[in-house]
Amino acid sequence: MNALALKVPPVAQVIITAAAMYGVSKMVPALTFSLNGSIALAVALGLMGLSLGIMGVTQFRIAQTTPNPQALEKVSSLVTSGVYQYSRNPMYVGLVLILLGWAFYLSHFLAFVLLPIFILYMTRFQIQPEERMMAQKFGKTYQDYLNKVRRWI
Structure with a gap:
């Protein structure tokens, strides 16, 4: 199963999950199902997710490091400020919010069932490999960050 680690870019994972939904x-x-205000809720969640993703990328740009999860070897600094003081993966939380918004837009029970599958896949094949690389690169500083800030929220 490690063959899948870091192979499918997160944006592609979102597209695959959204298409499956x-x-x-x-x-x-x-x-x-029918829910009054589901479209407004979908838009709000999508915008929140997009905003969180933009904030995450902005923090990486400020730190002059790459936000590209396919280029982990180019990571030059550990970002722990801004939204990263609340979540180690705000860009991925943003993607989950976008998918949650899509599920509300579709108003379909099975669309919601696919969300935990996306989260589990992201955790196993994207986040955990990233964490191993970050631990090797930043040592105790990263371990302290792991102990202080949650993986998701």
Whole structure:
């Protein structure tokens, strides 16, 4: 299973998950639900997710390090300020919020079932390999950060 580690870029994982959510919503229309304000909630969650992602990327740019999860060898500094003082992975939390918004937009129960699968996949094949690399690169400083700030929220 380690063959999947760091192989599928997070944005591609979001596209795959969003497409699967859409697919199940069309294949099993009986599980659609109606919720007043679901579109507004979907937009709000999507915008929150986008904002969180932008804040995360901005902190990386300020620190003059790469936000590219496919170029971990280019990481030059450990970012622990801004949104990174609340979550070690705010960009990924942002992606989850975008997918949560998409699930509300689709208003389909199975769309919500795919969210934990996305989170588990991201944790196992993206975040944990990133954490191992960061621990090697930044040592005790990173370990202290791990002990202080949660992985997701």
